[in-house]
Amino acid sequence: MNNNLIVITxxxxxxxxxxxxxxxxxxxxxxxxxxxxxxxxxxNIGTAKVEKEHIDKIKHHMIDIVDPNEEFSVADFKxxxxxxxxxxxxxxxxxxxxxxxxxxxxxxxxxxxFTNVASNPKIREHYESILLEKGKxxxxxxxxxxxxxxxxxxxxxDTKRIIRALEVYDVSKIxxxxxxxxxxxxxxxxxLIMYCLYMDRIKLYERINLRVDRMIKEGLIEEVEELIKxxxxxxxxxxxxxxxxxxxxxxxGIITLDEAIELIKKRTRNYAKRQLTWFxxxxxxxxxxxxxxxxxMTLCEWIYSDxxxxxxxxxV
Numbered sequence: 009m010n011n012n013l014i015v016i017t018x019x020x021x022x023x024x025x026x027x028x029x030x031x032x033x034x035x036x037x038x039x040x041x042x043x044x045x046x047x048x049x050x051x052n053i054g055t056a057k058v059e060k061e062h063i064d065k066i067k068h069h070m071i072d073i074v075d076p077n078e079e080f081s082v083a084d085f086k087x088x089x090x091x092x093x094x095x096x097x098x099x100x101x102x103x104x105x106x107x108x109x110x111x112x113x114x115x116x117x118x119x120x121x122f123t124n125v126a127s128n129p130k131i132r133e134h135y136e137s138i139l140l141e142k143g144k145x146x147x148x149x150x151x152x153x154x155x156x157x158x159x160x161x162x163x164x165x166d167t168k169r170i171i172r173a174l175e176v177y178d179v180s181k182i183x184x185x186x187x188x189x190x191x192x193x194x195x196x197x198x199x200l201i202m203y204c205l206y207m208d209r210i211k212l213y214e215r216i217n218l219r220v221d222r223m224i225k226e227g228l229i230e231e232v233e234e235l236i237k238x239x240x241x242x243x244x245x246x247x248x249x250x251x252x253x254x255x256x257x258x259x260x261g262i263i264t265l266d267e268a269i270e271l272i273k274k275r276t277r278n279y280a281k282r283q284l285t286w287f288x289x290x291x292x293x294x295x296x297x298x299x300x301x302x303x304x305m306t307l308c309e310w311i312y313s314d315x316x317x318x319x320x321x322x323x324v
Contacts, residue, residue, distance in 0.1 A: 011097055013198040014315060016106045017042070017113055017287055018205030019280035020056075021216045023298055023307075027205070028106040029062050030308035035102045035315060038067040040089050042107030042116075045249050047085075048076045050235060053228045054251035056219070076235065076246040081172065086115040093198075102319075110286040117200060117290070119193045131178050135171045150174060157185035165253075168245045194292065201318045203311060204293040206284060211299065213277050220251075220273045229255055229265075250275045 014037070016028050032039050041047075045055040049072045058068060069092045074080045089105070093116070096103040105116060114120065139147050144164050151159040151170050158173045176184040206212075232255040240247060242256040251272050258268040287293055294314070301307040 011094075011198045012102050012319065013093055013116070013200055014102060014104045015113060015117065015200065015202040015293075016104060016205070017108055017110075017203070017283075017293070019212060019283040020108055020276060021212060021219050021280065022205045022207055023304060024106055024108065024205060025056070025058055025062075026304050027308055027311070028104055029058070029066050030304065031312060031315070032066045032102075032104050034308070034312045035104075035319075036100075037102035037104050038069065038096050039104050039106050040092055040096075041068060041070040042085075042089075042105050042109050042112040043071075044085075044109040044112060045246070046071050046107075047073050047080055048246050049074070050238065050240075051076060051231070051246065051249075051252070053223050053226050053231045054249065054255075056223075076240045077244055079168065081168070082111050082115050085112050086120070089116055108283050110283065114290075117195055117198075117202070117292070119195050128175055128179050131175045132171060135174050139167055139171070147171070147174075155183035155185055158183060161185075165248045166245070167248075199319075200292060201315055202290070202293045203296055204287045205296050205298050207298040212280060216276050216280060217273050220269060220276060223251065223272075224269060229258070232256055233259065250279060 014031070014035070016024055016031070018024055028039055031037070043055065045051065046057050047070060048055070051057075057071060062068075063071075070085070070089060073088075089112075093103045093105070105113060107113065135147060135150075138150070144167055147167060147170055148159065148162075148164040151162070151173055154177045155173055159170075162169050162173070164170075173184040176182075228251060232252055235247070235252075236242065236256070236259070242248075242253070242260075247253065247256060254263070254268040254271045254275075257263045258265050263271070296307070296311065298307060301310065
């Protein structure tokens with residue numbers, strides 16, 4: 009049995025979802041979401057989750073798997089997603105890994121061992137208490153002191169990964185940046201076919217702006233209100249995601265609604281730019297200019313034809 013894996017990535021708003029559903033239908037496949045925010049239950053509008061009608065048509069995995077207050081690491085993603093990919097292949101179907109979270113995708117397409125440093129609850133509790141007592145910046149400053157290379161790759165708001173990096177250093181006395189020295193070693197486990205979608209930056213930014221406006225109209229404010237009513241505090245990592253943080257600030261009276269919307273648009277545009285920079289590091293991607301196709305169907309047909317050629321080369 010061939011271990012096939014199709015990867016579809018690109019910046020937020022470029023059209024990955026519609027393309028993946030079309031392709032999955034054509035190749036008799038199932039979709040594994042590689043989106044670090046769509047893992048959370050109850051967070052639907054702000055994460056642009058696929059609509060139920062599409063989930064009913066094509067099997068989707070790694071969506072709505074944890075509550076907003078639950079811990080979920082890249083190692084957890086790798087463990088679960090790898091099992092799902094193997095299962096899909098064993099049933100004679102083709103797995104499609106689809107999303108824009110670079111760390112999630114890299115955990116699958118590179119040989120990265122997340123198990124070499126065991127977790128230490130006491131150390132984690134120590135750093136969690138620092139976070140509560142002194143705040144995110146103090147925690148981040150500690151990581152700068154202990155593992156500057158890892159700190160450069162993390163945002164001050166990504167407290168979960170900062171704590172893990174500090175934990176790894178304290179347990180092993182080796183910085184996480186050196187633990188992951190094989191981060192760029194490509195995996196040979198799969199017959200990988202990798203695509204990265206992109207489009208004219210001005211057009212992409214316009215799409216992002218319209219998408220944010222649509223989220224507001226569809227009830228993003230009410231979604232955040234409901235999450236807070238359910239007891240999910242705004243300090244949770246899940247609630248620090250773009251869209252949720254800004255609306256929470258608006259609800260707390262820190263900023264106006266117009267300011268919140270503009271911040272969401274700006275931060276989403278900046279995120280899209282960082283995504284493209286991330287994916288350019290991997291030469292295995294075939295870059296697809298969405299603007300060269302008249303519509304999503306012609307794009308789907310072209311990529312399907314290319315996939316078929318690659319699968320045929322492997323004797324599938």
